[in-house]
Amino acid sequence: MKYITIKDIAKKLNTSVSTVSRAFNDKSDINAKTKEVVLKTAKEMGYRQNRMAKNLVQRRSFNIGIVVPEFVNSFFPEVIMGAQDVLFEKGYQVLITQSNECYTTELKNVQSLENSMVDGLLISLSSETANIDYYQDLVNSGFPIIFFNRTYKEIKASKVLFNDYKWAMFATEHLIRQGYRNIYHFQGIKTLTLSRERRRGFMDAHKKHKITVEPHQVITSGFFMEDGEIIAKKLIKNNTIPDAIFAANDQLAIGAMNVFKNNGYKVPEDIAFIGFSESKMGSIVEPPLSSVKQPTFEIGKQAAKLLLDQIEAGNNHSPQTVMLDGELHIRESSQKKI
Incomplete structure (x- = not known):
């Protein structure tokens, strides 16, 4: 084939x-009719642009890497869809990997x-990630990288x-x-910024209402x-049953709620639950x-836009930090029945 x-x-x-x-590169110094003739002739002749050669000239691969901790919940697939929406429009493809909450796998990815x-690179760190030296070295070298959702405050990068x-x-x-007073918090991996911030919000809500939180109430x-x-x-074995549980994510809340229900506790009459991240489950x-x-x-x-800005x-x-807001959806698991 020629x-x-x-x-x-x-x-x-x-x-x-x-x-x-x-004509192919849509330069402004070419006549519109000439460009039209060139493109039409190229199509008739069966021309296919050599993307690799073009990328080498532009010194870009037009590929973006995405690393996420898991695909169990809909959270990360939905984030990826948002990123793709921006990146595809700008001619980029995405290479997606997941770490399965393992730092070694994450680093290999x-x-x-x-x-x-x-x-x-767009990345959300695994629950095992404790050493951030590699990522800080990447940032220091000028490699474009944006952290989202799970990160460390200490990393000097866009988030x-x-x-x-x-x-x-x-x-x-x-x-x-x-009316709940004996509230427990399941805080997730405490080294992650999001876990620290959710714990801080939990603690400050109690301070605001002048309610003391004992150390054992944060797990x-x-x-x-x-x-x-x-x-x-x-908790059931030790007979230390809280009035309510605020969990760092829905998965934690659902896992605990199932155990309490299977042991005869009624939700929310005996124990109430509220989660985080609004999973479909x-x-x-x-x-x-x-x-x-x-x-x-x-x-x-937003992560994709920041990354493209950094590349350009x-x-x-x-470094920039974009902070987004959400909504609190109240359902039966946390509403006292009158």
Whole structure:
């Protein structure tokens, strides 16, 4: 099979290679009619643009890497959809990997994407990630990278975050206003910024209402349903049953709620629950779970826009933080029955 080149097109039209090239690259210094003729002739001849060669000239791969912790919940797929919406429009493709909440896997994914010469990276850290040196080195080297949702305050890079503190406070205040006083918080991985901010919101809601929080009321956990189940079983075994539980995400809340229900506790009469992140599962469990809704699609869009801005700015880039807001959806799991 003979591959058609721009030289072949130029020869057929009896024009220069540079004229054909300008037509393909939509340059302003080429006549509109000439451009139309070039593109029509190229199509008739079966010309296919060599994207790799073009990328080498532009020193870009037009690929973006995305690394997320898991696909169990709809949260990260929805974020990716938002990012793709922006990136596809600008001619970029995305390479998606997931770490399965494992730091080693996460690092291998990042290094693999680097070796694939992606133009930039969107990443949400795993629950195991404690060493951020590699990421700070990437940032310091000028590699375009945006952190979203899960990150560390110490990383000096651009981030797209949710106002976890504000909405954790609102969620806790809802429980307090329902009359619950002995409220426990399952805080997730405590080293992550979002976990710290949700815990801070929980604590400050109690301070605002002049309610003391004992150390045992804040429990460090993972983010999976199984983590919620393990904690609930320990609470039941020790006969330390709270009035209500505010969990760092829906999975924790649902796992604990199932255990309490299976052990004869009524929700919300005996114990109330409120989660975070508004998972689809939270709306179909019985009773439906109260939760904080995050703007997942918008998180992805904002992260992609920041990354494209950083790629264009090059060495003139300055780190930015975008903070997004959400909604508190109250359902039966946290409403006292009169």
